[in-house]
Amino acid sequence: MTVFLLRRLLQAIGVVFAMSVLVFIGVYAIGDPVEILISPDADQIERERAIEALGLNLPLWRQYLVFLGNALQGDLGRSFVFNEPALQLILQRMPATLELAFGAMFIAILLGLPLGLYAGLRPNSIGSKVIMAGSILGFSLPTFWVGLMLIMVFAVQLGWLPSTGRGETVEVLGMRWSFLTWNGLQHLLMPAFNLALFKISLVIRLTRAGVRETVLMDYVKFARAKGLSPSRVTFVHVFKNILIPVVTVVGLELGSTIAFSVVTESVFAWPGMGKLIIDSINVLDRPVIVAYLMMIVLMFITINLIVDVTYSVLDPRVRLESKA
Amino acid sequence: MIGFARAAGVAAISTVVLAGAAQAQTLTMAVGAPVTSIDPHYHNLSPNNAMADHIFDALTAFDPRARLTPGLAESWTPVDDSTWELRLRQGVRFHNGNDFTAEDVAFTLERVPNVPNSPSSFATFTRPIRSVEIVDPHTIRLRTDGPYPLLPTDLASVRILDRETHQNATTEDFNAGRAAIGTGPFRFVAYRPGDRVELERNDAYWGQKPAWQRVSYRIITNNAARTAALLAGDVEFIDQVPTTDIERLRGDQRLSISEVVSLRVIYLALDHMREDGSPFVADNDGRPMTRNPLKDLRVRQALSMAIDRQAIVSRVMQDSAIPAGQFLPPGSYSRIPDYEPPRPDPERARRLLAEAGYPQGFRLTLHGPNDRYTNDARIIQAIGQMWTRIGVRTTVEAQPWTTFIARAGRQEFSAFLVGWGSASGEASSPLRALVASFDRERGWGASNRGRYSNPELDRVLEAALRELDDEKREKLLQEATRIAMDDVAIIPIHNQKNVWAMRRGLEHTARADELTRAQDVRPAAAR
């Protein structure tokens, strides 16, 4: 196990390294940050000064070495746009994205599980067909479009919820959280639901598929034969069994939700990391892009590691590779 | 809050009244472009400059029509050919109580070119200054190399800081609020990047005091979301109203609109650099051409004449623009008074093409951004339609500004759409940047991406930039503009209008320079 974890750690370092190289080359290919950031009024001399100030006058490989040298000392560079340490900028925005992502996951499970359970137990009923057809909506309509419709209906027409932005925040553990205030929760509901749409469909589908397979299993038949009440069979025997794959997939989805809530955050003016990364990409704020993606790739590696370890614990048939 | 008030019964009434009164003192506004720094010298960018105008003042200022007015300097006069003397306003205090003096001006001019890591500094505005002489605490002399008539205009972009407070202040100190101290109409309260800036009134302001006790300056970059926030009543005022929503907002009884023609001209730049063939021009069989048709004046005239500017303005821009035939909108200093945009004339355009040796036209790709200017991608499609009708079969390609501008700057395109906002409010800015010959030493042609070059124009412009007499300079600038336009150096399409929307009961002074500022919004006079 220790050897396994150690090897994974080494691989993680390799992947993070590869990511930083990739981003450097990618941003270089896309365009020139100075062309985008510089004021149109600036003359050639000012342009040259800006290029030098941002360290972009060096050849790409030298720029990368400078970055690497600083990174090894824990400095991932300063944002071109904000002139603040990139990592600090990202961490400032993290609470907003975390509460949005967890809110979305919560809604997905809250709505998805019961609906999926129903659809799986009564696969031929009308209700089940409606649920399945409805779940298709969740991943076929573009997020930005649904987001605007939600705002139009619930904020503009009905006036039940605030249209955009993040509500009041309270400071806990040095970070600003909005889900602890009533006003914050009101602001959170719509964007979280918008982000949850795809996950709801996913949970419904996974649950339904799991239930349909499980009810045919011998142990469930046996439990029925024993004369247990249908509700006990459903909620204890069936439910317990389908929960594992659902939780696994939802956990995996959490990663991509945190990483790419870009569209929802821009439609709802939610000041999170997704908004930061799209803004940074738009102006090629390379230090922020590099730092952000290095962090995200670490997160994905960690999540996958947890999944692999959990698999091996839950299912002895999958053995961790301790021998190469 | 409502539920509570109802439960509390009679006692609640007074609370509600008080809340109502307090609300009238607070302005919640949403802007479309993010404020990325509170440091007024870090990044020369319109949204940052708009924010800086709340907290800081410059020596001179632009009025809503972009004409120069006094700021912290009450007057400015040329003492001789290379010296400007400025008389400073007395009794002005910074937010922390420090007095404003000539020392602060000298300090500011010194700091401007030395802000670390600045991606676009304000040094362009201070570079002409050779030396600074403090005559007395409220008089200062600035020397330049030879006559430099634009100095007072340039100084409008340089916000004054306090020598004592800002000696070693970093950009981070400004963002955190420690150093966000100026002489402006508002005091800084809080800044949350990507979200909002909170401000409160500076009751000791030297000029007209703003109507709002508190201002919440929110950032909502998505157009539809910003409009929706106004419709839902979450904000009271928005800027950059999308043209698609103007009609609907006009029809809404609860809202009103303010607008003004801006100093931004949207134009097409053409490849003047290559003699033999241009990368995105081909003959009718798709083969590259041996000579560049865009070098022929008749072809350029035909392309300009083919464009029905009024159709673009009314159909694509939904009337939030006016057709343009030169850089500046009517009413601006140094605009040519009776120089109308070319009339659309497809017949004559076809004849001109034939005269130039292209009776069957040719093929062309028109490039443009799709996230930079109002309706940019739609405009180039419409132009593509119009050019195709005169025989120039046009393909249209729109891409994000990030990739577009890098390629345009490398002269990779043949014809492309860009815009230019004349920050100084007069023609020297576009003349110098867009059509003067590319020259690093003089700082000319920095945005002349088509590499147009005309020695006669350069000569007239040179004379204009040395002329201290406003009337004579205006004539010279008009002459230079006429040379560029007659030669179709660029093809102007339209001047954009800036549009703001607000709840009824508010009044706004629309600004031609696109800045959105809380001090320009007031409760409407009693009806």
Add this chain to the structure above:
Amino acid sequence: MSITTAGPAAAPAAAAKVETPFQRFVSEFAASKLALFGLAVFTMIALIAIFAPWIAPQNPYDLAQLDIMDGRLEPGARSGDGTMTYWLGTDDQGRDMLSGIMYGLRISLTVGAGSALIACVVGASLGLLAAYAGGRTDSAIMRLVDLQLSFPAILAALMILAFLGKGILNVVIALVLVEWAYYARTVRGSALVERRREYIEAAHCLALPTRRIIFRHLLPNCLPPLIVVMTMQVARAIALEATLSFLGLGVPITEPSLGLLIANGYEYMLSGKYWISFYPGIALLITIVSINLVGDHLRDVLNPRLKK
């Protein structure tokens, strides 16, 4: 399509009647009226897409046929020169929405199905290889998956735009680049479980060649989850293309896909010109629902574990 033949677990001895596996598959599929309906709708949509250039009233990609003076006309309005009726209205460029939708279907289906198919083949192969080979190969592939999953589609699309320029093929490449990792992860997950099962051990004992074991034994048993992912990913790819268009990174503006039509009309939603994005939205919805009706049922039919 002889997928069912290969899966040993999928061919129980219960097949008493003389019926080829394919016939059995057809009859089982036909048992669901809903799935048949979905198939019929999808066939019709595919036909419209294929024959769009011959049945559409206008060529919406030819700028010479558009006139901005006809822009934003309501459904049922006649064109300025009186030659045609815009049954579903026009967009801001004066593009006939009906023709735009027909042509847009073509592009959306090509982009959606094309990218999903390529991504599936690439991803599934790599996933199988990772699970089967294990060791270094597995680590290398899975770390590549980690890298890919954390790489934003927007940045990938921007890079491709910078390297290759704008075009439909490049959008497909961008989507494949973004999607393959999902397939790889899914397939590897189920293949890891399957490869320890008895029938694979048995195949090993029979000394069957590796390639045969992977493609004839392992793959078929990993199919059900793969089809779930695939039917969802076709839809997701189409929606993702719409999102890329929304961000200005999608297909060229003069050759709009359904997604680009929606993104374009999105800005008109607040001003009541609903038709510019509503009708393409409906077309997109019908397409995706029909694909999923077929896909859902296909998955049930092909799932060996649902056989009684």
